[in-house]
Amino acid sequence: MRAAAEDRDCRISESRFAQLLRPLRGSLSRRLLALTVLFIMLAEVLIFVPSVANFRLNWLEQRLAAAQIASLALEARPDNMVSPALREELLKNAQVYAVALHRDDSRRLVLSEDMPPMVDTSFDLRDAMAMTLIMDAFETVLAGDGRIILVTGKPRFGAGESIEIVFDETPLRRAMLQYGKNIFLLSLVISIITASLIYIVLHFVLVRPMRRITENMVAFRDNPEDARLVIAPSVRADEIGVAERELSRMQKDIRATLSQKAHLASLGVAVSKINHDLRNILASAQLISDRIGAIDDPTVQHLAPRLFASIDRAIDLCAKTLRFGRAEEAAPERKPVTLRGFADQVAEAAWPEDDDVTWANEVPPDLVVDADPDHLFRILLNLARNAAQALAEGGRGGEVRLTARRAGGHVHIDISDSGPGLPSKAREHLFEPFSGGVRTDGTGLGLAIAAELARIHGGHIELVSTGSSGTTFRICIPDTDAASRECAEAESLAARE
Known part of the structure; x- marks a missing residue:
């Protein structure tokens, strides 16, 4: 039972795969359209991954800039202290739980909630490579909502050595998903439009002339003796034009060859008939020559062998011609x-x-x-x-x-x-x-x-x-x-x- 179920699942998967490949098994036009869309989508995917990583980097840098601006409110106070209400408002506007600033070889917690949540993971943007940013972007998308992260970056305008923020990654993940969705839809629209334009151009430039050539070849094969089926070549100077002109010459040569063979066949039938009758006549002449050879006359005896040889050669030629005219030897x-x-x-x-x-x-x-x-x-x-x-x-x-x-x-x-x-x-x-x-x-x-x-x-x-x-x-x-x-x-x- 288990083997039968596995075999059934295998047939189902094969049928689904065949359905996916069905557009590639149709006409040349459908293959062209499907492959064009596929290749454009592949190119968009190669562009999509770096663009999502760059979107995440820009989003994080904006969040670091907002946190740095919020920390400037503390710098304006002589005692670097603000009221709890103002602190909550600054953290809410920056959308972070805590902000720490490194300056003059010291680390200082600038803004923070009373009980900030535990950090699940951390990211450093200061010297991140392109491949690292791409891998971090995939990690963000696959992590799920509710993850708390610590992000370290460089403050703007040389305000310190580094700045650290703690925040919930959920808004970033949702923004990345929305961005990816928009990019995918935009890529799909671009692919369809580009593929349609390419399809229309190639259909009229390549597919239709090729279809005309193939239809003409099929029709000429069915009735090569019809002169109307010889293709009329166009004035194109490209490979299609060369193919049309060469096909036209080949069809004309084939028609001439078929016509010549038909004439030769008719001529062969006529020659066979003539040789058949001529052989019968020569057979009668051979009987007469045999009687002449029996005459006791020196002149006759001298000319008779030549006459016999000539008649024998003529009969042999007729027999050979008739034998060769048969369709095949036994x-x-x-x-x-x-x-x-x-x-x-x-x-x-x-x-x-x-x-x-x-x-x-x-x-x-x-x-x-x-x-x-x-x-x-x-x-x-x-x-x-x-x-x-x-x-x-x-x-x-x-x-x-x-x-x-x-x-x-x-x-x-x-x-x-x-x-x-x-x-x-x-x-x-x-x-x-x-x-x-x-x-x-x-x-x-x-x-x-x-x-x-x-x-x-x-x-x-x-x-x-x-x-x-x-x-x-x-x-x-x-x-x-x-x-x-x-x-x-x-x-x-x-x-x-």
């Missing part, structure tokens, strides 16, 4: 693949045997790759065919070499050629479709498709080297669905070793 169905024999099949499909380009398969016989056979075939075929075409078009022939090794949980496959290397323009857009082609009539789809297939395996393809001595591409295929970051780390470690 997920790989991994299985162990013995790379050496598999690579020889790729070489047979990459180029004819009587070509000037030779194939060197240097893969270890026992190296196994964990990959989708169809995807891996397409990756190797695209890279090998690119290398063979680069060598064949150079007119000098050459060699395409395939090497592979295992690095931890990854297999690194290197395809190298002895060609002239890649031009700088091709290196800048190497794996971008329709931009990274090496040949003048190339599309760059082969490298783009190969890179995408390697990526869905969790690996990647990179250009290791290129130059006059040849070009080398490296394919990284992880054994499992590891991230390409792990493959890059393994590659970096292998390079350092």
Whole structure:
């Protein structure tokens, strides 16, 4: 029961604390107003404490001055004696019970009641420090009514060494409380007025422009294709104006990009349709070319291989374009693949045997790759065919070499050629479709498709080297669905070793 009660009290205190923080969780305007009032009140508190201590000091000094004036009536009498009635009146006007004056190294009780009350505590104002006065002020406020105090100070105009008075502290305490109340109300009024003025100024200078920007961002996010939602920047030269102008430029760039992507998507659909029909037409043309190749005529036999190669390239280009136009490649169905024999099949499909380009398969016989056979075939075929075409078009022939090794949980496959290397323009857009082609009539789809297939395996393809001595591409295929970051780390470690 006790634990439940404590838990309930804790929830109540938390709810009260949440209610106190509620103004700070609202809009920016409410936070601004609440924080402004809070900071001004904090500044007023820092001023309030010294001002209350100074009020107490002035009140006590006035009481000492009144007691000193009352003692002058005794100085005017030759025998320093007054009647009891006059003494009571002087003490009443000075609001003290007794007055003592130190002069000429002697202490003399000037005025006093017949039976003055006992002193509860005493204060010396002659050499009091600021912190001492502040602590004494807090003590006075917290002491309560009815306390009798002895206050020592310096008499005015050099009338003696010191003067002491005994009086009831209750009037001083009540005056301090009233003064504190007035200062608090005045501080509250000043805080509200100042906070309101600051709030109004900042609301129109900062909050409203920021609200306009955020509302425009939300509306533009919902419908970025609507040109009316592009923010119209103001002529302000401050940070708000810069933010509006930059937001306007960004929104215009986004609209242009979306419009360009929409046009490209439409163009892609049209190209896919054209390639689909063109592939069907070329398939029919291939059947006709096969019949032509069967004619026993020297001229036909000489031109037929070129015709077959041209038709094959056209069909392959149509197939690649259609395949690339799909939203994404199918997920790989991994299985162990013995790379050496598999690579020889790729070489047979990459180029004819009587070509000037030779194939060197240097893969270890026992190296196994964990990959989708169809995807891996397409990756190797695209890279090998690119290398063979680069060598064949150079007119000098050459060699395409395939090497592979295992690095931890990854297999690194290197395809190298002895060609002239890649031009700088091709290196800048190497794996971008329709931009990274090496040949003048190339599309760059082969490298783009190969890179995408390697990526869905969790690996990647990179250009290791290129130059006059040849070009080398490296394919990284992880054994499992590891991230390409792990493959890059393994590659970096292998390079350092």
